[in-house]
Every structure is written in structure tokens, then in C-alpha cells.
Amino acid sequence: EPEVTQTPSHQVTQMGQEVILRCVPISNHLYFYWYRQILGQKVEFLVSFYNNEISEKSEIFDDQFSVERPDGSNFTLKIRSTKLEDSAMYFCASSVRGHTDTQYFGPGTRLTVL
Amino acid sequence: SQQGEEDPQALSIQEGENATMNCSYKTSINNLQWYRQNSGRGLVHLILIRSNEREKHSGRLRVTLDTSKKSSSLLITASRAADTASYFCATSPGGNEKLTFGTGTRLTIIP
Numbered sequence: 001e002p003e004v005t006q007t008p009s010h011q012v013t014q015m016g017q018e019v020i021l022r023c024v025p026i027s028n029h030l031y032f033y034w035y036r037q038i039l040g041q042k043v044e045f046l047v048s049f050y051n052n053e054i055s056e057k058s059e060i061f062d063d064q065f066s067v068e069r070p071d072g073s074n075f076t077l078k079i080r081s082t083k084l085e086d087s088a089m090y091f092c093a094s095s096v097r098g099h100t101d102t103q104y105f106g107p108g109t110r111l112t113v114l
Numbered sequence: 115s116q117q118g119e120e121d122p123q124a125l126s127i128q129e130g131e132n133a134t135m136n137c138s139y140k141t142s143i144n145n146l147q148w149y150r151q152n153s154g155r156g157l158v159h160l161i162l163i164r165s166n167e168r169e170k171h172s173g174r175l176r177v178t179l180d181t182s183k184k185s186s187s188l189l190i191t192a193s194r195a196a197d198t199a200s201y202f203c204a205t206s207p208g209g210n211e212k213l214t215f216g217t218g219t220r221l222t223i224i225p
Contacts, residue, residue, distance in 0.1 A: 031211065043157065043202065045212035056211045091157060099206045100144055100164075103213055107156035 002026045004106035006092050012112045013082055021077045021109045023092030032075045033093040033103060034067065036060070043091065049075065050098065082113045119216050120203060126222040133190045135219040137203030138183075144206045146179055147213065148188050150199045157202070160188070193223045 005024045013019050025032050034046040047057040049067055066078045075094075079086055089110050093103040121136045137146070148160040163170045163179045163186065170177045176189040190197055200220045204213040 033211070033213075035213075042217055043204075043213075043215040045214065048211035050211075058212070089154075099211050102147065102159055102162050103204075104159055105149070105157040110154075 004092055004094055004104055006090075006106040006109050008109060009107065010110045010112070012114065015084055015113055016081050019079050019082055019111060021079075021090050021092075021111070023075045023077070023106055024073050025075055025092065025094030026104060027073070029094035029096050029104075031055075031095045031098045031101075031103075032067075032069070033095075034077045035091045035093065035105075036088040037091065037108075038085075038088045046077070048098075055098075079111075082111075084113050087111055087113045120201070120219045122219060123217065124220045124222070126224060127193060129193055129195055129223050129225050131193055133193050133197070133221055133223075135188045135201050135221070137186045137188070137216055139186075139203075139205045139214075140184060141205075141207045143181075144208055146177075146186050147204045147206070148175075148177060148186075149202045149204060149215075151202065151218070152199045160201075190221075193221075195223050195225050197221060198223045 007022045032049040035043050037043045045058050047061045048055045064080045068076050089108045091108045092106045095101040095103045119138050145162050145164045147162045149157040151157050161172050161177050163177050174191045179186045200218040202215050202218045204215045
């Protein structure tokens with residue numbers, strides 16, 4: 001069964017450093033998402049992406065964050081200058097038809113900012 | 115309560131018993147989805163119920179949706195130790211791409 005994959009599974013970085021989290025969505029899906037979950041808290045929406053542009057973003061997704069689909073398979077989340085409070089589990093998700101459809105989640109990347 | 119609020123926050127039952135979790139939400143929705151998360155792991159999709167559906171089944175799972183009460187329930191029948199996890203409801207408000215997650219119910223199945 002096709003699944004969303006994410007790399008790395010765990011990323012440790014120093015405060016102020018740039019990180020890129022990578023995702024490979026399910027191949028026939030057209031809508032892509034990033035969510036995050038701070039330890040012990042709710043899963044929070046960051047951004048949705050369709051047709052090579054951001055379709056929706058949350059207040060969390062400020063200028064420090066960017067997303068890109070550099071080729072036909074990868075979907076990346078970049079954090080330009082990490083802060084301690086960016087430490088969280090980051091989940092990528094994808095769906096076929098957007099908001100009317102199931103979103104399938106990857107296993108997550110645990111980001112630790114020191 | 116917040117959009118996508120589960121109840122109870124924690125539930126412990128004996129293996130073989132049924133487990134029922136509830137979710138309430140505030141705004142109108144396109145659909146409501148239930149996910150399972152094992153400790154520190156990814157989110158596994160369980161079931162999606164659309165706003166025009168009232169009940170849906172998948173294996174040992176039964177989901178109901180009452181849009182007049184803005185609530186949903188997830189029933190797991192004949193529970194197993196492997197069902198131990200956190201369960202989240204997530205709503206998709208009309209026209210929005212994002213899913214809004216609840217705080218989750220932590221289910222523990224006692225062997």
C-alpha cells in the first residue's frame with residue numbers, strides 16, 4: 001500500500017541553523033500539507049500546498065518557514081533560523097482531492113533544537 | 115469546548131471490552147476523520163465520515179456523526195492490547211484545506 005515517507009526521522013540542530021525536512025507524498029496525490037505536534041500538545045496545521053503554490057497557511061507559518069516541491073516527488077519544509085520553540089514532531093500529509101478527502105500522514109520527523 | 119475536543123481524555127478498559135470515544139466540534143464541517151497515534155509515532159488514518167453520513171463501519175470500528183449536535187463517536191469493539199494508543203478526531207471546516215485536531219483520548223487496553 002502506498003504511503004507517505006519522511007526523512008530524516010530525527011534531526012538535531014543548533015538554534016539559528018537552517019533545517020530542511022523532506023517528504024515524499026503518495027504518488028497520485030495532488031494536495032500536500034505540513035503539520036506539527038509539540039510534545040504533549042495537539043497536532044497543528046502549518047500549511048497546505050496545491051498546484052505549486054501555498055493554498056492555506058496558519059499563523060504559525062511565518063517568514064521563517066517555506067515549502068517547496070523541487071521535483072515531481074519531494075515536498076520540503078524549510079525553517080530558516082530555528083528557535084528552541086520549533087522543537088516538535090513535524091508531519092507531512094497528502095491527499096488526492098483536498099479538503100473533501102482523506103489526508104494520509106507520514107511517520108514524522110522529530111526536530112530537536114538545542 | 116474547542117473545535118475537535120475528545121472525551122474522555124483517558125480511558126482504560128479490559129481486553130475484549132468495547133471502547134467509546136466522543137468528539138465535539140463547533141463549526142460546520144465537510145467531513146470528520148479519526149486517527150490513531152501510537153506513542154511518539156505517526157498518525158494512522160482510521161475512518162472518514164462525511165457531513166451527509168450518519169454512521170460508518172470499518173472492521174471493528176463504528177463511527178457516528180450527529181451534525182445537529184456537532185458531535186461524533188468512535189466505537190472500538192472487542193478491544194485488543196494493540197488498540198492501546200491515542201485517538202484523535204480531526205475536522206475539515208467548510209472550504210478549508212486544513213484539518214483541525216482535538217486533544218485526543220488516550221486509550222489503554224489492559225490484557
